[in-house]
Amino acid sequence: MQLYNSLTRRKEPLPEPPGPIRIYVCGPTVYQRIHVGNARPYVVFLWLRRWLEAGGYDVALVENVTDVNDKIYDAARAEGIPSAELAARATRWYFEDTEELGLGRPDVEPLATETIPEIVALIEELVDRRLAYASGGDVYFRVAAFPEYGSLSGANPDDMVAQEPSDLKEDPRDFALWKATKPHEDTSWSSPWGDGRPGWHIECSAMAEKHLGPQFEIHGGGLDLRFPHHENELAQSRGAGREFARLWAHNGMLELASEKMSKSLGNIVSLRDALDRWGREAILLLLLGAHYRSPVEFSERAIEQARAQVETFRDHFVGLEHGAEVVERERLAEALDDDFNTADALALLHDWRSRGLSASLAWGLELFGLGSLGRASEAPDEVKELAERRLRARAEREFGEADRLRHEIEQAGWQVRDVAEGFQLVPR
RNA sequence: GGCGCGGUGGCCGAGUGGUUAGGCAGAGGCCUGCAAAGCCUCGUACAGCGGUUCGAAUCCGCUCCGCGCCUCCA
Numbered sequence: 001m002q003l004y005n006s007l008t009r010r011k012e013p014l015p016e017p018p019g020p021i022r023i024y025v026c027g028p029t030v031y032q033r034i035h036v037g038n039a040r041p042y043v044v045f046l047w048l049r050r051w052l053e054a055g056g057y058d059v060a061l062v063e064n065v066t067d068v069n070d071k072i073y074d075a076a077r078a079e080g081i082p083s084a085e086l087a088a089r090a091t092r093w094y095f096e097d098t099e100e101l102g103l104g105r106p107d108v109e110p111l112a113t114e115t116i117p118e119i120v121a122l123i124e125e126l127v128d129r130r131l132a133y134a135s136g137g138d139v140y141f142r143v144a145a146f147p148e149y150g151s152l153s154g155a156n157p158d159d160m161v162a163q164e165p166s167d168l169k170e171d172p173r174d175f176a177l178w179k180a181t182k183p184h185e186d187t188s189w190s191s192p193w194g195d196g197r198p199g200w201h202i203e204c205s206a207m208a209e210k211h212l213g214p215q216f217e218i219h220g221g222g223l224d225l226r227f228p229h230h231e232n233e234l235a236q237s238r239g240a241g242r243e244f245a246r247l248w249a250h251n252g253m254l255e256l257a258s259e260k261m262s263k264s265l266g267n268i269v270s271l272r273d274a275l276d277r278w279g280r281e282a283i284l285l286l287l288l289g290a291h292y293r294s295p296v297e298f299s300e301r302a303i304e305q306a307r308a309q310v311e312t313f314r315d316h317f318v319g320l321e322h323g324a325e326v327v328e329r330e331r332l333a334e335a336l337d338d339d340f341n342t343a344d345a346l347a348l349l350h351d352w353r354s355r356g357l358s359a360s361l362a363w364g365l366e367l368f369g370l371g372s373l374g375r376a377s378e379a380p381d382e383v384k385e386l387a388e389r390r391l392r393a394r395a396e397r398e399f400g401e402a403d404r405l406r407h408e409i410e411q412a413g414w415q416v417r418d419v420a421e422g423f424q425l426v427p428r
Numbered sequence: 429g430g431c432g433c434g435g436u437g438g439c440c441g442a443g444u445g446g447u448u449a450g451g452c453a454g455a456g457g458c459c460u461g462c463a464a465a466g467c468c469u470c471g472u473a474c475a476g477c478g479g480u481u482c483g484a485a486u487c488c489g490c491u492c493c494g495c496g497c498c499u500c501c502a
Contacts, residue, residue: 006432009432025502026502027502028502029500029501029502034502035502037501037502038501038502039502040502041502042502066500069500070500071500071501150431153431153432153497153498154431154432155430155431155432155497155498156430156431175500176500199500200500201500220502221502222501222502223432223433223496223497223502224496224497224501224502225497225501225502226432226496226497227431227497227498228497228498228499228500229500229501250502251502252433252495252496253495253496253501253502254502255495286440289440289441289450289451290440290441291441293433294433294434294441295433295434295495295496296440297440301439301440301452302439302440304452305439305440305451305452305453306440306451306452308451308452308453309451309452312451312452315464315465315466316465316466318465335442341442343441343442343450344441344442344443344449344450346441346442346450346451347441347442347449347450347451348450349450350450350451351449351450354450394461397461399461402461402462403461403462403463406462406463406464415464415465416463416464417463417464417465418460418461418463418464418465419465424464424465426464426465
């Protein structure tokens with residue numbers, strides 16, 4: 001299998017199975033319910049793990065939670081509750097909402113606040129190596145001392161302007177590893193430089209190493225993180241002498257620009273709302289239909305199209321015994337082994353459906369967490385009873401009564417279809 | 429301005445030199461008490477301009493347009 005490496009800007013082969021393939025993904029900052037865009041890297045990398053494991057790989061997936069940061073302080077202050085409490089609540093929401101996607105969970109989901117000793121130790125190492133310096137209770141990374149800086153984002157360090165202007169910095173490009181506690185911040189830890197909390201980037205360097213070791217195969221996350229976050233992670237870890245990630249995989253953005261939706265929901269759709277409104281399968285199918293590196297527009301129209309596909313696949317299995325043909329695994333592998341092209345894979349699922357290759361289809365859907373579409377659910381007895389009555393009404397040619405019953409069945413959330421053997425009930 | 433990505437039929441979206449992608453929507457038909465589902469048929473796209481080539485959506489150049497990042501946003 002090969003994957004596109006953002007660092008080298010070309011596709012590169014992964015080691016042969018069983019690997020191992022160790023993956024670190026940057027998860028969300030938890031200060032409110034996550035939005036559907038946050039769900040994209042979560043979905044993409046869980047899918048990738050499923051595919052790698054199906055191919056005999058030994059995979060370790062770590063996806064962190066950033067639970068200390070300015071936004072969390074701000075949100076907590078606005079609500080008048082301790083920031084640790086707000087972060088804990090939002091972390092719980094994150095787990096609940098993503099759990100509903102039904103893709104399983106990463107092997108480890110570390111919190112930044114549980115990694116403080118490792119973070120402090122790593123900063124001390126950087127200070128010892130003269131790649132970092134303490135200044136007024138803060139500690140900064142010395143960009144000028146790391147020649148590789150800019151290699152990931154492709155930016156020339158000389159062209160860079162201040163990341164966050166501060167009088168405490170030697171160089172405006174330097175970035176914070178440790179920040180001294182400010183009066184309005186209610187969460188802090190003691191350190192050799194005084195009370196404070198970690199900068200945004202160092203936590204990921206520390207967590208990745210803690211759970212995957214100094215060298216691992218894949219580092220993932222949203223494309224928007226490439227700079228400065230990933231550039232800075234790379235500088236910290238490589239600067240400290242670790243090989244760190246060999247391949248950087250960035251997913252494209254989910255765009256929430258659509259007309260109708262933005263008005264009512266302020267341009268942000270939470271994963272929670274999306275799940276309630278369109279269901280997990282539609283969200284997954286929308287993401288499946290685009291290559292992971294491409295942007296995806298999350299519009300009313302787009303998600304409705306995805307939902308139509310949910311029905312298409314579900315319909316295929318209604319009243320059907322699963323096929324027993326040999327699964328065309330190779331054809332799916334062709335698509336997925338080449339930079340994980342799920343859009344191509346989705347086309348193949350449709351192909352299997354139209355050719356009646358139900359065993360292949362069921363296997364493919366299951367791979368992407370869509371196995372539920374291959375298992376027609378059983379209608380409740382009340383609904384079946386209505387359908388029986390309608391069948392008798394039709395036999396008596398009392399079509400008015402039959403139509404009335406069909407309407408009643410629809411009210412109960414089911415669709416009735418007439419087939420040679422009687423009827424079928426399909427959830428709607 | 430800098431770095432990077434992209435512009436495919438009504439919409440979404442594959443496709444790295446020569447064969448029908450696929451889905452959604454739409455039109456017609458078969459089937460049906462009416463439906464639904466399914467099946468059949470139909471649209472002949474590749475931003476523009478040059479170039480390379482027997483042949484380009486696919487390679488090269490330029491132009492136009494869009495997007496991401498460049499003060500912590502997955």
